[in-house]
Amino acid sequence: MHIIVLAKQVPDIERVKFSPDTNRVDRKSADVEINPFDLNAIEAAQQMKEKMGGTITVISMGPKSAEAVLREAIARDADRGILLHDDKFAGADTLATTYTLAAAIRQVGTFDVIVCGEKTVDGDTGHVGPGIAERLGVSLLPFVSHITEVTGDKITAVAETSAGSLNIEASFPLVLTGTKEINTPRLPTLKEKLRARKAEIETWSATDLGDVDASNFGRAGSATWVESIEVPPEKKRKGEILTGEDAANQLVAALDKAGLLKG
Numbered sequence: 001m002h003i004i005v006l007a008k009q010v011p012d013i014e015r016v017k018f019s020p021d022t023n024r025v026d027r028k029s030a031d032v033e034i035n036p037f038d039l040n041a042i043e044a045a046q047q048m049k050e051k052m053g054g055t056i057t058v059i060s061m062g063p064k065s066a067e068a069v070l071r072e073a074i075a076r077d078a079d080r081g082i083l084l085h086d087d088k089f090a091g092a093d094t095l096a097t098t099y100t101l102a103a104a105i106r107q108v109g110t111f112d113v114i115v116c117g118e119k120t121v122d123g124d125t126g127h128v129g130p131g132i133a134e135r136l137g138v139s140l141l142p143f144v145s146h147i148t149e150v151t152g153d154k155i156t157a158v159a160e161t162s163a164g165s166l167n168i169e170a171s172f173p174l175v176l177t178g179t180k181e182i183n184t185p186r187l188p189t190l191k192e193k194l195r196a197r198k199a200e201i202e203t204w205s206a207t208d209l210g211d212v213d214a215s216n217f218g219r220a221g222s223a224t225w226v227e228s229i230e231v232p233p234e235k236k237r238k239g240e241i242l243t244g245e246d247a248a249n250q251l252v253a254a255l256d257k258a259g260l261l262k263g
């Protein structure tokens with residue numbers, strides 16, 4: 001079985017800042033980490049490999065630092081890590097991102113399952129999994145919260161929708177997007193981490209992607225663009241501590257003064 005995992009590096013979303021000059025994330029403003037949903041995707045791939053045998057290839061498109069994401073996956077039993085890194089890929093929206101990732105997947109060759117996270121904690125669109133399925137012309141198992149069974153040619157799973165839980169089944173090849181509930185990712189051992197640190201990471205540029213139309217990469221291939229970014233002003237909250245036996249009366253007077261007791 002050949003399983004491909006797509007994994008993205010994201011900034012620490014609590015700390016990250018935007019650069020008003022470039023309308024982009026200021027990468028230096030916060031630490032980076034693997035998208036938490038992608039740890040679940042890797043764990044799902046690990047479990048499939050343990051049951052069925054085979055290999056796991058992990059692909060990430062991003063800056064050089066995204067190598068760390070691939071090493072994280074290799075520490076968790078992935079066999080091969082490919083970083084898609086080229087200035088031509090920069091500024092991509094989800095349309096251009098899926099074009100580049102799909103081109104890389106075609107170069108990697110045949111696969112049974114592609115596992116993605118349901119979404120990222122920064123872009124948060126959830127477009128990439130469905131976009132890849134569409135571009136490769138394979139089935140999509142979205143929002144999977146539980147994998148019921150994997151056999152040599154199909155997966156049965158539970159998918160969460162706004163209408164409730166669905167039991168769904170699809171034949172290989174397919175794309176699966178997993179929710180946080182799909183599993184609890186294991187931690188790699190020290191030995192696995194040390195092995196991953198020394199592992200070879202392949203870096204592919206636009207010229208490694210075979211028969212592609214370069215105008216579909218990056219900013220040039222994006223159907224959307226950011227005109228400007230505004231960070232909403234921080235709202236200052238006024239706090240007042242009321243004490244003493246008269247606190248309740250003071251509170252009523254304050255609410256009345258603020259016009260909150262009318263009507």
Ligand SMILES: Cc1cc2nc3c(=O)[nH]c(=O)nc-3n(C[C@H](O)[C@H](O)[C@H](O)COP(=O)(O)OP(=O)(O)OC[C@H]3O[C@@H](n4cnc5c(N)ncnc54)[C@H](O)[C@@H]3O)c2cc1C
Pocket residue numbers: 006007008024035037038041059060061062090091092093094095097098101115116117118119120122123124125126127128129222224225226
């Ligand atoms: C106009 C515009 C300009 C942008 N410019 C830039 C830019 O200059 N630099 C930049 O870094 N981002 C940029 N982005 C963001 C970029 O488009 C998204 O990061 C990317 O398309 C993934 O979208 P998402 O984060 O919503 O992923 P989702 O669709 O929410 O992710 C779902 C899953 O897809 C997989 N996945 C997503 N992205 C990747 C990836 N890169 N590699 C491997 N797997 C992945 C993961 O499994 C993930 O869990 C831009 C976005 C827009 C709209």
